[in-house]
Amino acid sequence: MSGLYGHEVTRDADMELIKKKLLEAFADEWVAGYYYMLTAYTIQGPNSGEIAEHFMEESREEIGKHAKMIADRLEELGVDLPRDFRKLYEISGCKYPPIPEDPFDIDGWLIAAIKAEICAINAYKELYHITHGKDPATEELAEDLLRDEVRHRTELMNLLSREGLKRLEEELSQ
Ligand SMILES: [Fe+2]
Numbered sequence: 001m002s003g004l005y006g007h008e009v010t011r012d013a014d015m016e017l018i019k020k021k022l023l024e025a026f027a028d029e030w031v032a033g034y035y036y037m038l039t040a041y042t043i044q045g046p047n048s049g050e051i052a053e054h055f056m057e058e059s060r061e062e063i064g065k066h067a068k069m070i071a072d073r074l075e076e077l078g079v080d081l082p083r084d085f086r087k088l089y090e091i092s093g094c095k096y097p098p099i100p101e102d103p104f105d106i107d108g109w110l111i112a113a114i115k116a117e118i119c120a121i122n123a124y125k126e127l128y129h130i131t132h133g134k135d136p137a138t139e140e141l142a143e144d145l146l147r148d149e150v151r152h153r154t155e156l157m158n159l160l161s162r163e164g165l166k167r168l169e170e171e172l173s174q
């Protein structure tokens with residue numbers, strides 16, 4: 001069936017995929033928010049105070065801003081949030097990269113977070129592509145989220161030591 005301007009009306013299958021991806025992203029935001037708070041309370045060492053504050057701020061943004069934006073869209077689409085927290089982790093598209101044993105390995109904690117941001121960036125790029133021209137409200141949401149995650153990645157990379165940056169490059173090229 002053609003829409004008013006000759007566009008295809010968004011097919012049910014497309015909408016189902018969009019809803020699934022939104023739920024995955026909602027879960028990702030909670031998982032990242034949790035791990036960022038964990039990081040803030042775990043890391044130790046000379047610069048840990050300042051970096052912990054940064055992680056707390058990002059934790060707030062992932063849950064208080066991003067998860068909320070996605071929940072608002074899910075509500076508009078008539079999708080219920082998971083009632084079981086285990087389910088939330090299960091559907092998370094990104095989960096979370098391995099975290100270091102050592103609380104003093106701040107570079108290691110930053111690298112895990114940077115990898116989580118890269119996963120989120122890829123997920124929002126994908127959401128943008130599958131909604132482009134089909135679901136303008138979700139497309140715009142994906143764009144806003146993508147912009148924030150790119151900023152997060154850059155800010156976290158700026159906190160790495162010179163050795164940490166080298167380590168990140170090595171790990172990403174593997
Ligand atoms: Fe986020």
Ligand SMILES: [Fe+2]
Pocket residue numbers: 032058062117120148149152
């Ligand atoms: Fe983020």
